[in-house]
Amino acid sequence: MEMLFWLEDSIVGLTVSSTQWGYPIVLSLHAVGMATLVGVALMLTIRVLGFAPNIPVTSMAPYWRVALGGFILNLLSGSALFCGNASELFFNWAFRIKIVLVFIGLALTWRLVQICVKRTDEVSPAHRKLAALAMATWIVAIIFGRLIGYWS
Template sequence: MDFLFSLEDSGLGQLVSSSIWGYPIFLSFHALGMGIVVGISVMFALRILGLAYAVPVTAIAPYWRLAIAGFTVNLISGTALLFGSASSLAFNWAFQSKIAMLIVSLFLTHRMVKVCIKQSETVSRNDKILAILALSSWTLTLIFGRLIGYIF
């Protein structure tokens, strides 16, 4: 607990929790980063599932770099938000579930990127199952993220 309180007492923790602009600014960046990484992940999944079939699967692989940039923004802003209320978030089951689902979602998305990078334009049944799992895990990640503010 002392470590969690020290995070909250840090300059960043105080900026997020005590200033009028800190929390809204970091939350806005968190939403933007999330929109980028989740949006691109959904784009990969939908293409693997057959949507926009005129676009080659391999043509969307370069968007992964943009998704990584969005995740970087998300990681930095999410860390700042964590510093603002570390002592309560550490024991919040919705936060813990969000982080667990985020790890699963990133893993599944990375696997989808590998499908899009390979030189073959064929998409197997397993690839489609992967895409459905990724869409489901991102959905759960977002739901748990929204629940954080309502679970104490």
Template sequence: MDLLFALEDSGAGMLVSSTQWGYAIVLSLHAVGMAIMVGISLMLIFRVLGFGQKVPLGSLADYWKVALLGFLVNIASGTMLFLGSASELFFNWAFRIKIALVLIGVVLTWRLVSYCYKPAARSDTVYVDASDRRLAVAALLVWLAALIAGRLIGYLN
């Protein structure tokens, strides 16, 4: 507990928990990072599921670098948000579940992205098999569950 209280008393922890605009700005950055990461992931997921079939699957791989930028924003802002309430969040099950689901979502989406880097995915007519669709459905469900768990953090103490 001493470590958690020390994290809350750090400069970043105090910025988030004790300043007028700190929490709002960091939370806004977290929302923007999430929109970028999850939004690009969902574009890829829905393309694999059959939407937008005129878009070559391989062309979506280039957006992964932008998604990773959003993920880095989320890591930085999420860390600051954690520092602002470390003694509460550390014991919050919704928070722990959210972190696990986000990591799983990144791994599943990366598996879809790695498929997009194959030369066949750059053509206009690429075949997506049933295992790719199952992977996309799993990634979609994990991202939705992560978003729900994130919303539940404030309600489950």
């Protein structure tokens, strides 16, 4: 608990929790990062699931760097948001589930990128299953992110 209180009392924690603009700015950055990361991930999964078959799957490779940029923005802004309320968030099950799902979503999407985008334009049934699982993981992660404020 001491470490959690230290995070809340840090300059980042106090800026997020105690200033008029800290929380809204950091939360907005978190939303932009999430939109970027999940938007690219869903774009790839939707393509693998069969939408827009005239677009080669391999043409989506450069967007993975954009998604990673969104992840870095989310990591930084999410860490700042955590510092603002660490002693509550650490024990919040919705927060814990969300974090696990985000890393599972990243791993699944990265695997999809490696299989589908970097090697071939062929999409197999296994790729479609992976894409569906990645899509579901991202959607459920967003839902649990929204539930953080309602679960204690």
